[in-house]
Amino acid sequence: MSKSMKESCPCLNGQPSKNWDKRVQMTIVKPFLFTLICLSVLCGKPTWGFASVTMDYTLGFSNHFRLNTWLPVTITLDNRGTNIQGELEINVLSGSEYDRNVFNTRYTAPVELPKFSKKLYSFTILIQSFSHPFTIKLTDNQTSLPLLEETIDLRPYFTEKPLMVFVGNDVSIDLFKGDAISQLPIITQPTLLPESSLGYDGVSLMVMPAKAFQQLREPQYKGLNEWIEQGGHLVIAGDANYRALLEDRVQRLIPIAISGLQQVETLKALEAMTDSPLVAKDPFLILKAQVPDSQTLLAESDTPLIFQKKLGVGSIEFLVFNHQKSPFVQWKGRHAFWKQVLSFSSTEAREDVRGIQHKVFSNLATHLPAFYKNIYWAVGFLFLYLFSLSGLIYLYLKKTRFAWLTFREETFRGAMLGGIVGTAVVFSIASYFVFYTPTLNNIHSNQISYLRYSGQDLIAWRSTFVGSFSLYDDDFVLDFGNKVQSIVPVELEGWTQPNPPVLHMKNHGAKQILKIHHKRWSHRFLRIDTPLDFPFYVKATLATTGDQEVVHLNLENRSPYAIVGGYLYFAGHLIELENFESDSKIIKQFPISSETDFRKALEYRVSDALDQYFIVRAHDKYKDNQGVLHIFGNLRGLPAINQTAPPTTQPVFLEWKVPVDTNPSVAFNGYKHFFDDTKAL
């Protein structure tokens, strides 16, 4: 061992050295500490400089939803870290692996979360299958990496019963123990109610205290209003502290006038309604109220107990008592009471249009325009090409020099040669622009709207069946503005495809945008259900004039739309109707003849196959029914379903079911004006 080694390594000498200590520090300790620090920074959970966000969600109403309906999803994001700009995404899988028609629907919304902030995001989604998991994901725009992702098994949350929603913080959870009812009672908070009317799709009845209205966000209040108008059923419970009932939001819905309180010991009317005695230990208070333009459904002597006010197609009931307080909380008749309340809803169940989907979409598909030019275009083009070439080839091969040409023969032949090649080049370019570029308008879509209207409900239901067909990989986009639409993808038997396109419903600010990415030669069918304000009025009576039965019909159109090419159908009779223009009236009467050939009249008068289908459908059901009259026709001037399109020119077929008064109290006497200009019938 050398002397220098001994000197440099004091351990060999048995003596410590200051140089050795410094070297150890420089070469071992410091790098080790540095590495340790780096590792702890990378592997630890730092709270500075990185995103730290948590998510809380509610599915449906208190994590309950009805299958095959639209439901609200409320997500609260709490950001404890740096600013976040990203996208919140909900992925819903529908369909069946067995039928090989599984498809994905994505609902997204942009997220902007400053640091140390909390925001609530509300979605309205459709769940058609509980067997696929449901995913919520928050993605950072910059890194495209998921900041949060949660997969939820839907099995514990779904039900097939309609929901009976009780809103409030102090609803008793023991309320519905006992008798089973056909509805599923759910308790939820006001802040978790849907922001669109569509979110109430699975709800048959909602009971809400007046004070809950103040906790609603404006979109929630608007959505609730729309839901009632479109057929919803709301019950507002009164309370001794009735100040909340006088608030603007409640008054706008149901203008309750409270004159005071009344102390009672029992309510015989309720006992009679439910066959269950209402036993109160102490007297309790009920409200003395009046609601103009309403109907009293239940009264105790002269004191109304339950009012019903119609709002659009739906209704609001007002209870003058608080069902959450004694003696009602312990009342054994409360189950029967709510069963009765459910029956107060006068809204007719909406027709399920799924039965006609196949027919309508087949009709759409058969009317798909060809994307390529007619064969005669190709024949003409190629004929011109061959003719030009043959002429130039002939001139090129001709040996005789044209006397009038000053060119030498070789130059002439060279020119002809150039012409031959040039012709091929020119026709190649022309074929691209004449035949190929027009097909680059890849997405072809057409639609048929089917409008159902009953009596004079003032709201019609429009089901728009949309087919989109794509020749290339491309996106089909529909912009619905600020209206949340019920968009249901439809898979038809015999039309399934191995890789159905993904539906992407985007909440872009206040806009709803639907995007479907198509693969080549793929299609997508959608059904979009929307309510439509439809101020059409009607009165139909069946009277006997002499020995002839005559139907008298008075129609009034106060809408901006017109019904053209219309037909009346009544008990096997098909009669043409003149065009019914906007802001006009029709007064018509037609005799009922016993001799009528419906099929002949149908073939003679109605040429469109789909129109025939709807009329025959009505005939099969109502041919022997003189209590219902149908008006069929095509609507003109209807707005398009998407905001960016002009009023639709696509077919809109109306089926208007009119009840016929078969026992008019006053015999019809000539042209009597049935309508008051200031109000509807």
Added chain:
Amino acid sequence: MTEESPPKPFEQFFAKPMLKLYFHSIWLLAFCMIGLWPDLDMFEFINHQPVNFLLVSIFSLIFVSYVALWIGRGELRIRDPHPYYLPMPNYMLPKNAVREYYGIGKILLHPLLLYLFLIPVLIISATLSATHMLVFLRLFSILVVTAWLCGFVGAFVRITCGFAQALGYFFARALMAVWFIATEFVIPSLNPIHLMSNLFQNQSNAPSSLVLEYYAYLIVCGVIITLLAIANQVKLKQNYSTQAIA
């Protein structure tokens, strides 16, 4: 042999038989395309794209490749009354014969010219199948490269076996049959029809393996063409040396 005027540049390309060939190839292909014109309603094609373009491309592939093989083998008769005005190197010509050389450049250019006249028909048929332009270009590149390959195979057979011999005639066609048919059962990736069909069917979501197959095909053909061109040149020089010594 009588003395004739010197050949003009690219005379074979625009000789009367060739011009007739171009003309006939156009109307034959057009006839094929019109015959396959989609007769069904549009909705019948949803999920079942029309294969018009694929069939027309395959027809043009076989046709042009055969013509390239035929020309490469020197079977083209372009001047009368001389029995065969062959594309052969100068040393093989009799003394005072007209000089003419059909070399690598012309073997590469001639199929391009053949396809130039067919492009309008190919584009119209691509429209019928809604074929993406990238896929069109890929299929077109397969058509061109395969025609080049057949041209060089023909020239190779001509140089090794000579022209106007039955052995060479059948040998050239057998090689073409091997390439178009036998490869389907042995190495499908090297079968141009198989590759074109796969590229056509998987336009939307072509897997990376398919794209790699496409590039591999081009590379393999390029390598074979290069080898054949080199072999041709070597053989020509050998023959030249033999002739010179003789």
